[in-house]
Amino acid sequence: MAWDGHGKRQAGDLQDQGLEAKRPRKTETESKDLCGLCESVYAQLEGPGDKSKIRQGLHHLIVQLQDVSYGYRSIDCKVALKRQLLRLLPPLAKQISAASNKGDSLVEVVGSFVDCIVRSGFAQSSRDRRDIIASGAWLMCMEPLKAGKPEDVVSAVHIYLHLSDHVGFYDDFIGMHSEFWHPSIFREILKHMPTVLHLPDSLQADEWELRCPDIEAAIKCLFCFLLFWTAKEPENRFTFEIPEALPLLNAALDAIEKYDLLFGSEIGAKCRGDPLEELIRILGLLTQFVVEKIDSQETNEQNEEVMQQLQQHAAAVLRLLVRLLKLKIPTCGAKPEAITDGPIPVDERQQDSEWIQNLFERLSDEEPPVSAACLMDVFRAMVDMPLEEQRYRLECLAPMVPRFMAGFVDQLRQKTVPPELADFKIVMNNVLQECATSFALELLEEVSFYPCLLDFTTKRAMLHAQCDRVRLTQGSGDPIRIVVPRDNVLDGVCSTLNLQDSQARIDVPLEIEIRAGYSDDTGNELVDEGEDQGGPRRQWLDRACRYFIASDLFMSPAEDAAHLEFSQTSRQRGARGIIVPSPEPVCQCVQEDWTEQFELFGCVIGFAILNKETVPVHFGHNFLRSVFGLKTDTADLLPLLEHVDKTLHTKLTYILSGSYKDLGDTLEDVLEQSHLPRTFVVSESHCQELVRSTPLLEGGDRMSVTEENKEKFVQLLLDRILISGVAQQVQYFQRGLLRVVPHELVQRITGIMSVKEIELMLCGADGIDVDDWEKYTEYENGYTSESVVVRWFWEVVREMPQHMRAQLLSFSTGSSQVPSGGFRFLQPELFTIQRVGVTDRFPAAHTCANTLDLPEYTSKAVLEQHLRFALEETGDSFGLR
Helix, strand or coil, rough: CCCCCCCCCCCHHHHHHHHHCCCCCHHHHHHHHHEEEEEHHHHHHCCCCCCHHHHHHHHHHHHHHHHCCCCCCHHHHHHHHHHHHHHHHHHHHHHHHCCCCCHHHHHHHHHHHHHHHHHHHCCCCCCCHHHHHHHHHHHHHHCCHHCCCCHHHHHHHHHHHHCCCCCCCCCCCCCCCCCCCHHHHHHHHHHHHHHHHHCCCCCCHHHHHHHHHHHHHHHHHHHHHHHHCCCCCHCCCCCCCHHCCCCHHHHHHHHHHHHHHHHHCCCCCHHHHHHHHHHHHHHHHHHHHHHHHHHHHHHHCCCCCHHHHHHHHHHHHHHHHHCCCCCCCCCCCCCCCCCCCCCHHHHHHHHCCCHHHHHHHHHCCCCCHHHHCHHHHHHHHHCCCHHHHHHHHHHHHHHHHHHHHHHHHHHHHCCCHHHHHHHHHHHHHHHHCCCCCCHHHHHHHHHCHHHHHHHHHHHHHHHHHHHHHHHCCCCCCEEEEEEEEEECCCHHHHHHHHCCCCCCCCCCCCCEEEEEECCCCCCCCCCCHHHCCCCHHHHCCCCCCHHHHHHEEECCCHHHHHCCCCCCCCCCCCCCEEEECHHHHHHHHHHHHHHHHHHHHHHHHHHHHHCCCCCCCCCCCCHHHHHHCCCCCCCHHHHHHHHHHHHHHHHHHHHHCCCCHHCCCHHHHHHHHHHCCCEEHHHHHHHCCHCEEEECCHHHHHHCCCCCCHHHHHHHHHHHHHHHHHHHHHHHHHHHHHHHHHHHHHHHHHHHHHHHHHHHHHHHHHHCCCCHHHEEEEEEECCCCHHHHHHHHHHHHHHCCCHHHHHHHHHHHHCCEEEECHHCCCCCEEEEEEEEECCCCCCEEEEHHCCEHHHHHHHHHHHHHHHHHHHHHHHCCCCCC
């Protein structure tokens, strides 16, 4: 009969079950006959001790037990017969130990007898196995280890595993039956365990499910052995060498890697995960052993050869831990029976994230303990795993990431992600976008040197996490409370923020109170209802930005053409695209306190960054680069101009190319047709009364633009428009920004983000995608996505023009901007539609929670009428009015 080490028959024996099922249960008389036979053997053992009769009786018992298995007997027969069989073992062991000839054939018969008891199912409980171990008769089964046939050796290993397995607690054997865990026996068993785990290539899913307990039992046996000896006093401990365990652990991991990939989803979850739990336990213990040994060697400063051996052991354990992370066996489920003491983690299928770190830190830097190819395989396997699995595995591997990336540093410095890092990039971005733990921030610190590895969403998530920490560590003083009327949201704000003190920083929270703009019956002006938990602040930031970009302090170059001679193009001040500061002479003319206003605008943008809000303004990239301290080379000015003013960019590119010569035009003709100056001057203007011509260099008004100096003219013109002409505006804007945002955070932003990404973080997405809005909406108080009123609502929103959708978004959340990445990143919560069980009220909003109160209207027309009225008449005020 084939044996699987657990009292079960293997798949090869299943074909006989049909015949065995037809056999009648043994009668009570037959079982009594077997008990009687046990009594006679026992009498011989206690009496004359005739070995031939003892051998004959044992042979007869073995035949009878093999003929009918344990399950075909009645319960009473099972219990009675089991007691009789186990009763024979102590005197049998005593008889053999007293014999002078240890090679007596009785040893072989007793070994077969014990083997038969276990195989036949008469040793299923832990107590039965302890009785067998206590009797000492099990040692007869181990005799083949000395010089037995291969099949007998395998049988001996199975018996040993079966006796050591299914123990209720891992400390059951501690302090008792030391001969069972004797090193001389166990090391022989350990030597042959990999052979037992060798599996055929033709294995199928059902067979793999039967083999998993074998792997679990073998690893658990090793773990129990180590626990037994580590519980001893130091002077009585057995010194176990880690290389002795590696063949078994590698064989087990090879089998799991191969067959779990094929059949993991087809077998039971517990059966699939149990071997992994045992591997985690044993590797945790081995990690503890090798770390303690290395630390003790460093303390004792003994010979270098010993330290090299220990580092080799550490590297071998480290490689096994890394290989475990490649397995797709689920690990992120809490287990109530998990062990919490010692080196074993709370979740029994997860290794402690510090294990790899502790080993890695103790290895030399000469050669990586784990190859880049191995790590690439792990990351490739992680790509399709759930987010929690990716997070756990990446946290374990984080200490090895810097050295892993170092192999591709040349390509990364060229801002190119090599194919070998593609899977790592996917996994890392998935985790860092959703995780702001200390490990994630430390990993970001390493990866930030190579921003090409980070997606924009990851960069934003990590910066937002740092903004949260800055706000949590802000001063303990009272918050700054700004009270402003709705029609003038900047009234008195400069004084409140103390901008007169150039050294003052704003390191306390900001609270906004907006006056409603209407009065009660007594004539007292009211304040919008609601405490500032984010909604009023978002409204204030939104309105403040709109005020600044509509003022003459800023312009849209494509509309205003301030770099050209005066343009009569009409301008719609409230609906601009890219904006940049107006030239300094213009700012001086239009507003006396223009420097303070730029500083205030910098504070507003700082508040938006720190509170993770988006604002309705698109700054020119040249302005953003200057504000955030990004260097701009002269060669980069012309490409930057394309983002600010495509028309002028096209004209200057045409001039530099000289293509006009092919058409018979001269440079003077092109300058005149393009409304560009023919001398080294620039016209800076906002209206007919404020036209000023500024020389681009000394005597520039007397220097004509020619073919020979046109390149110099273009460079000076670009510098005036993009850099020197707005240097003062940048200085004051930057001062305001740094009053609110710590310099370290600004450096972090510029360290990992491009100017386009900074703009995207500040301004959010262009337009409002209703499908995305609906996808990331939650419903409360009885509404669902299938509710009739909800369906009407989204139909109405889809029929709205973009500007009215923005008005609805501002009404509901306090901001008209969609966060970059879409509505899933709406702060502080997703958009929510809440049912109101009336039909005669207008919609209302709670902007602090991004919640819209939507009454249960009787028709789509009524809903649309009430919603439009709420938007048109109440503007973007919030609360229940």
